[in-house]
Amino acid sequence: MSVQEVFGLAPLVALLGLVVFAMWAVVWVVRYVRADAMTRQSIRQAVRVRWGWKRLAQMLKLCATDKMPTALASLANTDGKPVKPRVLVPALKVTHDAYGVIARATCLPGVGLAEFQKAAPYLADAWRMTRVSALPGDKPGQVMLRGVRVDPLITPTVHVPSGRPPAEYATWDLGVDEFGMPVFVPLKEVPGVAIGGLPGFGKTSCVNRLVCDWAPSPAVQFVFFDGKVSHAHEGDYADLVQRAFAFCGDDLEEANKLLKELVELRRARSASIRKVLGKKNMWHVGPSADWPLIVIVIDEAHTYFRDHKGSDTATKRLAAFAAENARLTEDLVKKGRSVGFLTLLTTQKTTGDAIPTFIRDVCPVGLSFAQKTADAAVAALGDDIREWPDASPVLLQDPAYVGVAVMSQHGRLGFIRIRTPYVADEDAARVAEATAHLVHHPARLLENLTGRTVVDLTKDDPEPPAMAA
Ligand SMILES: Nc1ncnc2c1ncn2[C@@H]1O[C@H](COP(=O)(O)OP(=O)(O)OP(=O)(O)O)[C@@H](O)[C@H]1O
Numbered sequence: 001m002s003v004q005e006v007f008g009l010a011p012l013v014a015l016l017g018l019v020v021f022a023m024w025a026v027v028w029v030v031r032y033v034r035a036d037a038m039t040r041q042s043i044r045q046a047v048r049v050r051w052g053w054k055r056l057a058q059m060l061k062l063c064a065t066d067k068m069p070t071a072l073a074s075l076a077n078t079d080g081k082p083v084k085p086r087v088l089v090p091a092l093k094v095t096h097d098a099y100g101v102i103a104r105a106t107c108l109p110g111v112g113l114a115e116f117q118k119a120a121p122y123l124a125d126a127w128r129m130t131r132v133s134a135l136p137g138d139k140p141g142q143v144m145l146r147g148v149r150v151d152p153l154i155t156p157t158v159h160v161p162s163g164r165p166p167a168e169y170a171t172w173d174l175g176v177d178e179f180g181m182p183v184f185v186p187l188k189e190v191p192g193v194a195i196g197g198l199p200g201f202g203k204t205s206c207v208n209r210l211v212c213d214w215a216p217s218p219a220v221q222f223v224f225f226d227g228k229v230s231h232a233h234e235g236d237y238a239d240l241v242q243r244a245f246a247f248c249g250d251d252l253e254e255a256n257k258l259l260k261e262l263v264e265l266r267r268a269r270s271a272s273i274r275k276v277l278g279k280k281n282m283w284h285v286g287p288s289a290d291w292p293l294i295v296i297v298i299d300e301a302h303t304y305f306r307d308h309k310g311s312d313t314a315t316k317r318l319a320a321f322a323a324e325n326a327r328l329t330e331d332l333v334k335k336g337r338s339v340g341f342l343t344l345l346t347t348q349k350t351t352g353d354a355i356p357t358f359i360r361d362v363c364p365v366g367l368s369f370a371q372k373t374a375d376a377a378v379a380a381l382g383d384d385i386r387e388w389p390d391a392s393p394v395l396l397q398d399p400a401y402v403g404v405a406v407m408s409q410h411g412r413l414g415f416i417r418i419r420t421p422y423v424a425d426e427d428a429a430r431v432a433e434a435t436a437h438l439v440h441h442p443a444r445l446l447e448n449l450t451g452r453t454v455v456d457l458t459k460d461d462p463e464p465p466a467m468a469a
Pocket of ligand 1: 156157197198199200201202203204205206236348402403404420421422423
């Protein structure tokens with residue numbers, strides 16, 4: 001092809017470029033028009049971030065100077081004058097969502113995560129964001145800058161359960177963190193979760209979400225203890241109870257009976273797991289409809305474990321039941337993980353009198369909604385929370401923080417704050433009703449597998465525990 005012919009193609013290439021540009025512009029206009037008001041604002045912000053980046057990066061010293069001329073520059077330098085050093089600016093890829101922008105920057109020599117973290121408050125000012133955080137990127141040599149315009153923590157969200165089985169077993173989709181990033185907690189191989197927080201700050205709603213999301217799976221069976229009510233229809237579990245194979249109200253003796261049954265089931269599973277599943281640990285094969293994950297929700301847990309002081313017979317009897325309930329729950333948490341038990345305990349204050357420390361301390365996941373005192377925060381999240389005063393749940397007492405919890409980070413230092421979504425009662429009822437047919441007593445399921453009686457549900461009330469003298 002001659003040079004003239006190549007030049008002759010130029011208009012065609014230009015036209016093609018124009019068509020591609022026009023299509024790209026149409027895609028963006030359609031995206032912009034279809035987006036909600038918050039996302040549109042983020043799109044405009046993302047454009048500004050991209051356009052102003054080269055100048056801003058230099059002003060904030062987020063660039064490197066390369067004094068060594070490139071081979072090309074050396075060849076082109078025929079007049080012998082010194083070649084000007086090059087200023088390198090980190091490449092920035094910007095995306096957006098409703099809360100703000102996510103920018104991925106490449107690191108340069110001398111400009112890494114620490115430099116971006118130092119510059120984060122100035123980036124927030126320049127980008128008109130409430131908060132910018134610099135986090136390690138998805139790939140080595142990359143930093144992720146998350147800018148939020150609206151504070152996700154004080155923006156209430158609603159979750160409408162899909163009614164479809166979860167894509168992955170035992171993954172708890174909790175909500176979004178303070179940077180609007182989704183928070184998932186893997187609950188595989190986790191024996192217990194302790195949730196604390198002042199009344200009315202969203203503990204039950206948080207558990208509701210988990211139940212609603214997991215209920216469509218036949219590989220999960222639920223049992224609810226609600227220490228706030230005497231009968232299921234009176235309380236928070238009035239609708240969800242349809243999806244549970246057992247329910248217990250605030251009666252300590254009844255709770256004792258149900259906990260004993262669950263411990264018997266735990267023992268039976270431990271005794272037969274090798275034969276039935278061919279493994280010592282259920283998580284090596286995952287839960288199934290025949291060997292489901294048993295999720296035990298103990299709401300207002302203090303009702304069942306609280307020490308009762310007094311020398312009269314009735315009080316002594318309650319104290320004996322409470323002590324034994326704690327021991328039985330300890331068994332389920334300490335020995336239940338590998339055979340498919342997950343216990344979720346919620347209480348207003350996770351101090352030792354509400355959830356005995358021998359149970360609380362073996363729950364690897366701890367979550368706290370608002371707390372009144374630093375001591376209560378320590379009880380819920382451990383001593384480390386004292387070193388992270390900004391993340392303390394004591395700061396969440398404002399009504400704007402209903403639904404916001406603090407959790408220690410998996411594999412990272414410090415704590416994260418999470419905005420959990422609200423699940424409407426009607427939605428919970430809809431899911432529970434639609435999935436009620438999936439309820440099977442795990443003891444009966446085990447009997448089908450082993451041909452042996454596991455828990456005799458027809459048995460009369462068991463012997464009460466021995467009372468203290
Ligand atoms: N994630 C949330 N977002 C917004 N509002 C919420 C959220 N969770 C709960 N709420 C509101 O707070 C109220 C109380 O919530 P919930 O019953 O979950 O609190 P709780 O901590 O379990 O209280 P208690 O200890 O008294 O049972 C709900 O009825 C709802 O109006």
